[in-house]
Amino acid sequence: MLELAIIFLILLFGSFIQGVSGFGFGLIAMSFLPLMFTVKESTLLVVSLALVLSVSIAWQLFKHIEWRSLVVILSAALVGRVGGFFILHHFGELDILQVFLGVFLICVVVYLFKSKPPKPDTKVNGTWLPIVLGLAGGLIGGVFAVGGPFFVFYFLLLFHHNKYSYSANLQVTFVATAVMTVTLHGVNGDFSLGFLGYFAVGLVSVLIGSRLGVALFAKLSQQNIKKIAAIVVAIAAANLMVTALL
Template identity: 60%
Template sequence: MIELLIVFLVLLAGSFIQGVSGFGFGLIAMSFLPLMFTVIESTLLVMSLSLFVAASIAFQIWKHVRWKSLVVLLSAAFFGRIGAFYVLSTYGELDIMRDFLGVFLLLIVVYLFYGAKRMQKINSTAIWIPILAGLLGGFVGGVFAIGGPFFVFFLMLAFADDKYAYSANLQITFFFTNLMTVTLHGVNGDYNVDFLLYFLVGIVTVLIGTKLGVSCLRRISQENMRRLAGAVVALAAINLIFLQ
């Protein structure tokens, strides 16, 4: 019962933050769930629930989706997800994957605190940007469910003056990339009966969290939310690396 409560609180916090800032569900969830489950179990749960998180937010701001801007990004991300599928299926049960996850989380914290504003100066029309962001986001997201910052990097450049278009297109990216990962692992038989309970609890939780997050979109500064998420992720990353 205590474990379910912890999962509920973690998923609620992650989905709320994603509702406000456009991303963060995977970061928050993967900062704590691997403390209770293996990396592959945590990733598959987060990926499956991310479908509902992304769909819930995208549905509320659907009119802001810009499909043509996503073609290159999604195409590259799909290739990244294929590579991630083989890595996660082969090494997802190993404890050392927690250490790798912790390192990636710390790198993302550095980006959140120091790199986000500097990246805005890059020319968003260069074709290599969505290709690189898609490949890295697809691969890292497929292995650790934390590929969001790579997608955020490109979409914040592409929609710097429209936060609703940024958020809507980000959710569409999450939805299709996560759908691919969930389908691949489903066909591979990587899900089990125990997964169902946490999944059902998670669906209700993320729908509540995203609804609250989107309703607060105008009231909470994205900069403050980024800093709060960064601090939480940093503590969890240190825990994953040094205290396990």
């Protein structure tokens, strides 16, 4: 029961952060869950719940989706997810992946603290930039369920003038890539019966957390929320690396 309660709180916090800032569920969840499960088990749980979470948020922001902006980056992301599937399927039980995850999370934290809002007149490349970011986000997301920062970077450039369009398009990307990952691993039998219990607990958690986050979306400072999340992720990432190396 204690383990389930801890998992519930981790996922609740992560889904709340995503509801407020548009991303962060995977970062928060993958900062702690690998301390209790393998990277493969953690990723599959987080991606499955991220699918539910993103559908919930995207549905609430549906009218703000701009479909044309999704074509290139989403196509590249789906290709990246196929690569991520092969890596996770064959190497997801190795402890070294926990170290790689910790290093990546630290890099994300540095980005979150140093990144600045884009300038109003920033021109966004519509070809190579979404292809590169889509492939990277799809691959990292397929292995560690934390590919969000690549998509956040692109959609912040594209929709810095409208935070609702930014969040809505971000969620659609998460939905499509999560469907790809869940389908590939489901066909290959990577899900176990024990997974269902954790998924049920997580489902309740993310529905509550996302609702709270979206409700406060217009009232809370996204920058302050991201800084708090970044500090939490940094501590957890360092702990992940130390635990894996000991």
